[in-house]
Amino acid sequence: MAGFILKRLLQAIFVVLAVTLIVSFAIRLSGDPAIMLTGAGSVTEQDLQNIRKALGLDRPFAVQYLGFLKGIFVGDFGRSFMGGTPVSLLISKALPATLLLAFTSLLTSIVLSVPLGIYAAVNRGRWPDQLVRVISLVGLSFPNFWLAIMMVLFFSITLGLLPPSGMEGPESFIMPALTMAIILTATNVRLVRTSMLETLSQQYIMVARSKGLKDRVVLYKHALRNSAIPLVTYIGLQFGGLIGGIVIVERVFNWPGMGTLAFDAISARDYPVLQGSITVLALFIVLINLLVDIAYGLIDPRIRTE
Amino acid sequence: MATVQAARSTRWRFRSFELIVGVLLTGGMTLAVLFSSVLFPDGGESMDLMARLIPPFESPAHILGTDPLGRDVLARVIVGGKISLMVGVLSVIGAVILGTLVGLVAGYYRGVAEILLMRFADIQLALPFILIAIMFLAILGTGIDKVIFFMIVAQWVQYARLVRGSVLALRDREFILSARAIGVGNLRIIFQHILPNVLGPIVILMTLNVANNILLESSLTFLGLGVDPLIPSWGGMLADGRTYLQSAWWVSVFPGLAIMFTVLGLNLLGDWLRDYLDPTGQTSK
Amino acid sequence: AGTVTVAVALDPGSWDPIDTFIVDWASAATNIFDGLTSRGPDMKLKPGLATSWEFLDNNSRIRFKLRENVKFHNGEPFNAAAVKFTFDRLLGEEGKKGPQQSNYNAIERVEVVDDNTVDFIMKQPDPVLLTKLAGYGGMIVPPKYIQEKGDEYFNTHPVGTGPFKFVEYNPKISLSLEAFPEHWGGAPKIDKLVFRMIAEANTQIAELQAGRIDIATLIPFGLAPTVEKSSNLNLVSITGPTTVALRLNTKNGITKDVNVRKAMIMGIDRDAIIKAVLLGHAKPIASFQADLSFGYDPNLKPVPFDLAKAKQILKDAGVPAGAPVKIDFRGNDATFREVAQAAAGYLQALGLKPSLQPYETPVLLNDIIPNGKTGEAWHNAWGGWTFDYDNTAYLMYHSGEKWNPYDNDPKLNTLLEKQRSIYDVKEREKILHEIGRYVADQALEIPLYNQNTIYGVNKRLQNFDPPADRRFRFTDVTVN
């Protein structure tokens, strides 16, 4: 186990390094922050040079990149080109917001998709099954910003129940989390259903029933844990997609998270913020995947001993 | 024998629901899209600024109403299917072909190809998709071709992973061993024995991704990185219609419904196809 | 008493006046800082921290009398030293790092005459200097505070002489201010002023409808009717500084031909677009400036829409049917997305084959336009914040400017340079008129419209005088 974690950590470092390299390089291909900072006015090349120098962009790419790497190790991601706020400060505010939202969404999706998936599997081929499958697909048919706006119109404007945007209290989480959860649920329901069907046909389920256990115990104790592996794997994979998709949800709900931070940084070509935020996001995604691998072992002892 | 019969008849009924509804939805949509140039010779481009935002079912000339520029929503939904389906289908096909080949090679031959693939996959998974899309399109510029290209680049790894996983599970299966025992060569094993057996999950992922990619175009438009708004597309219409959700719901709801029916149809067809591809009839899991 | 909440789209990141050019900065910071001059909601220039000024030494020295007994929020006195410090900083090393310096390059230095008098020594004439002193970079900052706390601290903890003082700043979320009762113009009537950064228009409207903000500043015209219909909201639509044009590529494609360009101008029914797409919240223009702008020529009329004639001209020019016209535009401008489609509809009616290419704004502004990679036409929206045609025309038409990737017209260059050296108002205006006519004659762009500034405002706001340039002052506003 220790060896396994060590190996995965080494891989993780490699992945995060590769990600930082790709991002640092690509963002530099996409535009010059000096021009971004000067806006629409009349600027001379000299003005631009001055700004580049002030931002340290006059150095060769390798030097800039190494400097960035060095910074990472001491937890210093540099300062934003816009306003000079330390990137680490920006991230330390945005990261919890995003992680909270991401986990709430995942949790919501699990809470929705597990019972639905089990229900569909138990009723396989009958109308409840078809209904669940069809409904779950609706979530795939509208883009998340659209669902989000609709939800705001309904819950905030028509009913006046929830705040339309911002991160204020627990009620602020409901709509953003639901928006993302609906989309995740579409695929998760299928997944739960499939692996549940697989599990339910196993002999140990019949054995559990032959012991006189209640259906609920059979389904949620004996079957669910065995079906959880594919779900957990997928959730690990989803996390990356979730973080990607969070950009839009954060924007609609004006959520002060990493998506907003990174998106604004791209728009402004704010290299340090972008590099910093994508690095941290990548780190988290990798970490989540690592946790997923460890969770495997907890869920399924067969994997633990390998 | 009777069992097989009984099992098959229930399966057939189950399948036919999916097949009929799937074909009706997908086929209807495809036909409408294919014949859109006959149905709407103007390509949904005719603009009438004086007839903007007519609600649906009010004017016989505009059954589904008009958009803010006075263009016929029905025409644009039908014509828009062309681009949306093209984006969705081409990107998926491209990614499937690339990903499947890599996955087969990596899973079957293992070695360097596999290591490279897995590291690739790790990196790709660690990159927040939309953000990378924004950067990618900022560098390359926007355009349908680029959006498709990007989606292929971004998604092939999914298929490669999936295929690799299936191949790993398959390669030690007895029928592969028995083919090898007979003297069947590697290429034939890969394409005759392994590929047909991994198609099922690929089909399912494909149908899900078509939806995903149609919507991605929409998200890109939302973020200001869409494609030419003159060319109608479902995603573009949804994104543009967001300003009118309170005043003119029909502008975005109808393209959304079009996506929904297509997604539903494709998924049902996908489920059916997966079952069909599997002659053992272990019905839709 | 009470709190007013305003939604702005962007967070400038720094509240230091010399670091930014973002309008949203000004929407908020105008309440924190004062300049030597200021502009009212009617865009007329007024005294600010300077009570009067006079031009000396053949206009190369401008003497300002400063307002007395003015204090910064931290208690530091406002005086000539503060003015000198402000401009030394703007024109020196610190200013180099930001975008504002280049606007003020005409100033050689600032000299302290006495505690309440300063002289601006000019390097070269700048006819719009007084306007610029009301601009972002000219905001007066506290010398002691900055020297003590450092620039970085100042970025996120701004101190000025304005009617509201800084309370709290949550990057990307909000900026909170409270009334500064000792303000020289009198204490504000509300206690608190909050600016929330909300980038998405639909979200701003939703917050406005929910009564959680009082002013929404980001309203695509498509959403205007929604605001209008809400019982608790007012839609404010006032003439603003922003003009929108489709600039034309004079080097390549069919737009190389001046007659083709003219035909395109003639073939687009801009009145119809203004009426239908912009719902009347705009005015037609004949040159790339608003009617508030100095240099505006009321005699220059927009080319009237005439499809038949335009078609004829195109035919005479030998343009084949279906000739491509590619229009590059900012992809995130929801309103213009519709305008562009409408314009394209007209071009199509002319027998051309228009296509629209959305770009991420930085890419369009930093790469496509300056490097001459545009199609036949490109979207140019111009803020014209100085309300002086010079600020537009020079950048748009002088050769070598980044907004002018294609044209190099010696006559235009001469005219543009000439007006920059004259202080004589009448004379300058004449030249600016001439430039306007010449550009129209050359059909360098399709002038589309002067777009209104629109706000959604909660009806509970009283005495709110909406400014065209979005630089709100909430001194007199009350809420109920």
Added chain:
Amino acid sequence: MSGETVKHVPVGEPLLSVRSLSVEFGSAEGAFRAVKNVSFDVQPGKTLAVVGESGSGKSVTSLAIMRLTDYTGGRISSGEVLFRPSKGQALDLVHAADTSLRSIRGNEIAMIFQEPMTSLNPVFTVGNQIAETLVLHEGLSAREALARAEALLEKVRLPDAKKLLDRYPHQLSGGMRQRVMIAMALACNPKLLIADEPTTALDVTIQAQILNIIRDLQQEMGTAVIFITHDMGVVAEMADDVVVMWKGEKVEEAPVREIFAAPKHPYTRALLSAVPRLGSMTGQPLPKRTPVIVIEDGAPKEVGETHVQDTADYAKPILQVDKMTTRFDVGKTFFGRVTHRVHAVEEVSFDIYPGETLALVGESGSGKSTIGRTLQQLIEPTGGTVRFDGHDMGSMSSAERRRLKQEIQYIFQDPFASLDPRHTIGFSVAEPIVVHNLLQDRKAIDRRVQELLDQVGLLPQHAKRYPHEFSGGQRQRVCIARALASNPKLIIADESVSALDVSIQAQIVNLLMELQQQKDLSYLFITHDMAVVEKISHRVAVMYLGQIVEIGTRQAVFENPQHSYTRKLLAAVPIADPARERAKRLIEGEIPSAVRPVGQEPLIHRMREVEPGHWVAIEADLLRGAA
């Protein structure tokens, strides 16, 4: 299932009374009746064996008794299942309410299933799974339940019971798992135990142990047992009474001796005729095929002829294996260094002659399949030489090696798993012809496929069907046809008949022998079933832990077994003769593992010739090696 009916059953009546039970699957119109009007009684403390071929409805009947068919999409369409619980009145389980059913399941009636590997939930500890029942039915606290679980594990003679409680199923061997399963079933002292083929998946020696345990516990606790099996040997050893099922119906019911002595129904007779009986070949030097009775159109019919298999030609071996060794690397350190190896095959030597069948016997994991797979070039050997037709395989070019795959064919244990489910069997049978380019013309290939199908007793139209559309026996015929397609000289049959019903098994064995006679085929026949080996083989090699411990003619090895392991193997085979005394054979312990740390090589034992051609390992060596 509403309206709980309570019937009064007088004392002394049967514990369980199944009355005209019918079970259906599928929807009402296309319903398929898996069990038709079956009735039988189970007396307290007695064992009722239910026998019948695969698919005859045995499992469905047993599930229906506990009404577990509800969960498989089945429906009890008629009949009643009267059960007399220890407290209260007799109850018709068919109409019992869910709550009373649940209080009976696992408490009054318990069940053991066929596959010990999949009967235990892999993600919960053994202790947890046993205790669960106790907590549920006896209301014990978790701690008490665990203590009881430990006692139960001891009862089924599992060593180290306390530690076992915290183990997960995958950490146990098949035999241990089945014992855990038994412990779990017996946890609440059920009145009735239903054992559905509880030993089919196990090795013979383990099977013998499990049967012993069940019998002992039954006596100790007075439990009645319904024992489902298709192995007549097991029936003979276990049952008091026997119910024979055929196509969903009960065709015969009688005390066990009566069934064996005087079977009445044709199917029972067919079944008994096909049962290979160990010792039936005693005194005969060569294998012999004998006719089998099959039921065709409801009537018994004898197929096949008697023929002595005098096909072997001992002039020159076709295959010579010399000191072949195959090992697998398993444990690896973090840096990829191998720490453990499976010594699957160690210095094994034997020859096979044209027309001869060499049987390779031994228990699971002894390395039989590894030998076969190495010969078929599916695995690279670690050492030793193999000559085919005099040519050294190690020095062959790749083209020659490919050709060898045509001359040697392999038939796998599971015919279903070894056919690609996505291709028709016509495709599969044609594949060797195509890949070895034996025929080019499409038509000629089709003709050849038809011919092959015909040879193995299948119909031409079968070519278009998919594997799942065949029965197990038919599938194995397909595999044989496929093997024959390339005109091989040697066929390696790896447990090729183990998964089949006895009557089908007998037919396939006959088919193989017939083909051997026609085509002069050599067989390497891998199996653990001693009875089949006796019937088919010319010579026998017994494997233990990767080495051959005894090799010789069949007659020599069976009639004069020298090695203790060979004897143990023979003794563990259940004898299909209830008249024989039910000896309590003491076979204890598990087979040691072939996994060894790197550097710790197993000892290669020496062989001695006890009679001409009959070699036996010197046991002293072996014991030292295993220790």
